[in-house]
Amino acid sequence: MGVQAKRQAPRIAVASGKGGTGKTTIALNLAAMFGEPVQLADCDVEEPNLNLFLQYEQLDSQPVIMLVPEIRADHCTGCGACSEICRFNGLVSLGASKPLLFPELCHGCGGCALVCPSEAISERPLQIGTINSGHSNEIRLIEGRLDVGVSLVPPVIRAVTDQLFSDIPAILDAPPGTSCPAVATLREADYVVLVADPTPFSLHDLKLAVAMVRELGLPCGVIINRAGEDLIGLSRYCQDEGLPVLMSLPDDRQIAEVVSKGQLVAACLPEYGLLFKQLGDRVRTELQKHGGRP
Amino acid sequence: MRHAQIKELVVLSGKGGTGKTSVTASFAMLAKKAVVADCDVDAADLHLVLSPEVQERHCFFSGNEAEIRFNDCTGCGKCHTLCRFDAIYRTENNRFQVDPVACEGCGVCVRFCPAKAINFPERHSGHWMISQARSGPMVHAQLEPAAENSGKLVTTVRERAWELAVDRRIPLIVSDGPPGIGCPVIASLSGVSLALIVTEPTVSGLHDLQRVLALTRHFSVPTIVCVNKWDINPQQTERIEAVSRAAGAQVAGRIRYDRGVTQAQLQQITAVELGCAAAADIRKVWQQITRLL
Amino acid sequence: MNLIAFSTAGTELNDELDPRFGRARGFLLYDLTLQQIRLLENEQSRNAAQGAGIHAAEAIVKAGVDTLVTGHCGPKAFRVLNAAGVQVYNCPVITLQEALQALQSGTLEAATAADVEGHW
Numbered sequence: 001m002g003v004q005a006k007r008q009a010p011r012i013a014v015a016s017g018k019g020g021t022g023k024t025t026i027a028l029n030l031a032a033m034f035g036e037p038v039q040l041a042d043c044d045v046e047e048p049n050l051n052l053f054l055q056y057e058q059l060d061s062q063p064v065i066m067l068v069p070e071i072r073a074d075h076c077t078g079c080g081a082c083s084e085i086c087r088f089n090g091l092v093s094l095g096a097s098k099p100l101l102f103p104e105l106c107h108g109c110g111g112c113a114l115v116c117p118s119e120a121i122s123e124r125p126l127q128i129g130t131i132n133s134g135h136s137n138e139i140r141l142i143e144g145r146l147d148v149g150v151s152l153v154p155p156v157i158r159a160v161t162d163q164l165f166s167d168i169p170a171i172l173d174a175p176p177g178t179s180c181p182a183v184a185t186l187r188e189a190d191y192v193v194l195v196a197d198p199t200p201f202s203l204h205d206l207k208l209a210v211a212m213v214r215e216l217g218l219p220c221g222v223i224i225n226r227a228g229e230d231l232i233g234l235s236r237y238c239q240d241e242g243l244p245v246l247m248s249l250p251d252d253r254q255i256a257e258v259v260s261k262g263q264l265v266a267a268c269l270p271e272y273g274l275l276f277k278q279l280g281d282r283v284r285t286e287l288q289k290h291g292g293r294p
Numbered sequence: 295m296r297h298a299q300i301k302e303l304v305v306l307s308g309k310g311g312t313g314k315t316s317v318t319a320s321f322a323m324l325a326k327k328a329v330v331a332d333c334d335v336d337a338a339d340l341h342l343v344l345s346p347e348v349q350e351r352h353c354f355f356s357g358n359e360a361e362i363r364f365n366d367c368t369g370c371g372k373c374h375t376l377c378r379f380d381a382i383y384r385t386e387n388n389r390f391q392v393d394p395v396a397c398e399g400c401g402v403c404v405r406f407c408p409a410k411a412i413n414f415p416e417r418h419s420g421h422w423m424i425s426q427a428r429s430g431p432m433v434h435a436q437l438e439p440a441a442e443n444s445g446k447l448v449t450t451v452r453e454r455a456w457e458l459a460v461d462r463r464i465p466l467i468v469s470d471g472p473p474g475i476g477c478p479v480i481a482s483l484s485g486v487s488l489a490l491i492v493t494e495p496t497v498s499g500l501h502d503l504q505r506v507l508a509l510t511r512h513f514s515v516p517t518i519v520c521v522n523k524w525d526i527n528p529q530q531t532e533r534i535e536a537v538s539r540a541a542g543a544q545v546a547g548r549i550r551y552d553r554g555v556t557q558a559q560l561q562q563i564t565a566v567e568l569g570c571a572a573a574a575d576i577r578k579v580w581q582q583i584t585r586l587l
Numbered sequence: 588m589n590l591i592a593f594s595t596a597g598t599e600l601n602d603e604l605d606p607r608f609g610r611a612r613g614f615l616l617y618d619l620t621l622q623q624i625r626l627l628e629n630e631q632s633r634n635a636a637q638g639a640g641i642h643a644a645e646a647i648v649k650a651g652v653d654t655l656v657t658g659h660c661g662p663k664a665f666r667v668l669n670a671a672g673v674q675v676y677n678c679p680v681i682t683l684q685e686a687l688q689a690l691q692s693g694t695l696e697a698a699t700a701a702d703v704e705g706h707w
Contacts, residue, residue, distance in 0.1 A: 020311005
């Protein structure tokens with residue numbers, strides 16, 4: 001949509017309609033076997049899990065700030081214009097006295113400050129989350145963590161992607177679903193890897209995810225996780241829709257056990273490590289096809 | 295039937311994919327009389343195993359979206375300057391357009407456009423349905439892709455479920471909750487009688503459980519926890535159960551890893567109807583729940 | 588105490604109290620002096636994606652209400668009502684007539700704070 005600045009290095013989002021298909025496992029192991037320095041962004045800010053799997057040295061922790069209004073009582077005439085423009089019930093004007101503020105509902109649009117006729121509104125920073133960054137071998141991890149109880153998710157996701165260097169490839173672990181948190185992540189990507197497993201729930205949600213990715217105009221491919229007997233026509237669906245299957249990871253209990261312990265599949269099970277290395281190559285090929293630079 | 299006589303159970307997970315929906319589906323069949331509410335409105339799956347026949351379908355509107363009228367746009371760019379969400383971009387012919395995906399619906403551009411060239415209609419964000427499922431009455435919904443998920447649709451689903459429960463004198467609502475800890479989860483929690491968190495015996499499962507527990511504690515909702523696929527990692531299962539108890543949540547039982555659950559999905563029935571191994575474990579958890587409700 | 592608001596889905600004093608405030612179906616306003624009833628619908632608040640309680644509070648304050656009887660009131664709504672000098676009473680789900688009687692006989696306790704956590 002619109003005109004996007006061409007970046008030097010590509011950004012690959014790993015997403016799925018359904019939660020629990022293995023996005024985090026895929027993103028992690030793809031990064032570990034990428035074969036060159038790579039950034040790994042945890043955009044699942046409600047439940048960021050990448051850090052659990054990496055022994056990493058924490059370099060930096062920064063608050064995610066949203067600007068919320070602050071009223072100067074001596075300037076305020078109680079006109080109520082600020083309350084009127086606010087679509088989110090972030091300000092309430094009860095007449096003569098200065099308005100009540102509800103910063104937790106504020107979306108940071110700045111409308112109230114713009115509309116105030118008495119210059120009574122300035123803005124102050126409110127913390128809504130944290131960005132943690134660190135290094136693990138060749139992986140630069142950037143994690144977004146929403147503060148518990150905060151309602152607004154996209155600004156924290158945007159804060160994560162703002163931290164990415166433009167000259168190093170990045171893998172974005174997206175939140176599950178197809179609503180605005182997932183979309184806020186995918187908007188930052190050049191290519192989307194959709195993860196599904198051969199269950200009816202997963203196929204149903206994959207279709208929703210494909211619709212979302214197409215609406216965003218992004219190229220994508222599919223990874224089949226926990227592949228076994230395909231009794232629901234997942235492969236056929238991918239074929240019919242022209243979606244390349246980038247990798248198939250079998251339904252191996254060993255994988256489940258490694259992941260449950262918070263370990264890297266590629267490191268503990270070398271035969272799968274090779275698959276993830278090949279996935280990296282495949283993704284680079286796909287990116288070249290679609291005009292991005294590998 | 296009076297409002298206060300109705301109980302509501304919400305099933306949450308924190309992390310997605312723990313088996314929350316499969317377990318909820320079984321509960322729906324085990325409950326003698328219950329209204330089922332599918333509050334997992336972003337990627338709803340419950341209907342795939344409960345086979346609801348839709349009786350009513352309603353459009354859902356949430357918030358507004360800005361639309362610039364091409365013919366009235368003078369290309370001054372004031373909207374582009376003021377928009378804090380990167381939602382307005384310049385087109386080839388130097389007019390401006392709104393990216394509906396990024397538009398937050400704040401109305402600032404609408405208000406300040408010198409040519410008054412911006413419309414601000416309500417945003418069609420999805421649908422909600424009232425149906426008759428194999429388990430009984432069911433209220434469910436589907437968000438449009440890229441729609442904002444504020445929790446309003448969840449609230450709508452729950453309110454309709456409550457109305458049905460009152461009208462048809464059904465004393466229980468079983469609600470499939472959303473994953474995560476954001477607005478939709480908060481909207482599914484308020485005023486419930488009991489929250490069950492279904493998690494998995496993994497490091498992610500434990501981590502995400504703790505965030506949901508913090509949320510249910512914050513809203514003073516009685517909470518119980520159940521580890522699904524527990525035998526993948528018995529040690530982690532025990533750790534999770536200890537953490538739950540320390541946080542004031544009861545342990546409701548354990549459900550074993552069982553491919554039968556997927557088999558049931560394939561046959562479009564619930565695990566308890568298939569009678570697979572995990573079904574016995576699910577029944578035990580349900581018994582605990584009925585004792586607590 | 589002059590203009591009392593009751594949260595309700597109903598239209599007369601025989602109807603039941605709606606336990607919610609922010610997303611109540613509507614409000615029945617009872618003028619003690621004139622002994623008259625006025626109905627205030629709550630559609631806009633119900634439609635709000637967030638801050639329904641705030642919006643509903645604003646609406647009843649603008650309508651001149653000085654007393655609110657409802658089931659539960661969250662912290663944001665309570666803050667607005669308190670700032671505007673509206674006295675809040677929490678009441679179980681009974682008929683509005685019963686609630687009015689309880690209020691006038693002093694059986695209902697005036698709320699000093701929100702009685703539930705807020706939600707969206």
